[in-house]
Amino acid sequence: MVGSAVCRRLADSDSAVVTATRNELDLRDPGACAEFFSSTRPDVVIFAAARVGGILANSTYPVEFLSDNLTMALNAINAAFESGVQRFLFLGSTCIYPRECEQPIREDALLTGPLEPTNEAYALAKIAGLKLCQFYRHQHGVVYHSAMPTNLYGPGDNYHPQHSHVLPALIRRFHEAKIADAPSVVIWGSGTPRREFLYVDDLADAIVHLIGLDDPPDWVNVGTGVDQTIAELAELIAATVGFRGTIETDPTKPDGTPVKCSDVTRLNRLGWKHRVSLAEGIERTYQAFLAETGAGHLRSV
Secondary structure (H helix, E strand, O other): OHHHHHHHHHOOOOOOOOOOOOOOOOOOOHHHHHHHHHHHOOOEEEEOOOOOOOHHHHHHOHHHHHHHHHHHHHHHHHHHHHOOOOEEEEEOOHHHOOOOOOOOEOHHHOOOOOOOHHHHHHHHHHHHHHHHHHHHHHHHOOEEEEEEEOEEEOOOOOOOOOOOOHHHHHHHHHHHHHHOOOOEEEEEEOOOOEEEEEEHHHHHHHHHHHHOOOOOOOEEEEOOOOEEEHHHHHHHHHHHHOOOOEEEEEOOOOOOOOEEOEOOHHHHHOOOOOOOOHHHHHHHHHHHHHHHHHHOOOOOO
């Protein structure tokens, strides 16, 4: 999803964009990574690869979420440096910050407290990647830096029934409920946790902005600075999809972090601000969902 958005953003630029799908390059293979970077010799690397998922996937496969993401980050960053790459932008997530920290979350909250248990494995891998970039920069003078986006959504998202994130999961659930004329839809948890969402094309624009800066921060939050409850999100998605039934909660399922909203002051001061509102972004995403479903290539892995 993120890589495709970055390619769309760079389509009209003078950049020659080099990409590799997971079938073409297994980033968990250090030899394959070294060969890719030595043969392509990129000037700038935007690292958008990750094993991602929602609460259920993170809780079910912590070994894979830690080992796969950590291995990919280490291999790519090390291979890029060995091949002479001077600019590397590593993408993580605001889940790197402690579960209980002052809201909205500032960048200096990193490593000040325990992580949210339901995504601890993923967060640890992303923290390690961020720190490795920071250390390469300070030790070797290369511009290796990181961006920590909030919850992302948009065209190309993953709509797996169990392993997807909350927003695409709800789009699929409400859409299928509308088609089946179901009387109600049940959402996980109490519906009270607050979350912030960023349209993926806004993230792509922020990435291009950051790689154009001569002296970017070691890491910076990328988001909207605006959050809402999961219940409010569900109501907005239901209205967009056209579902007319009731929305019920299931408090027996985990809520995850109670509140997670990023402080985007640093990025705003660097000259970037999001453009797409949540309502507009959900409408665009639902239209993309319908198009991807109709074309038979809805991502659901």
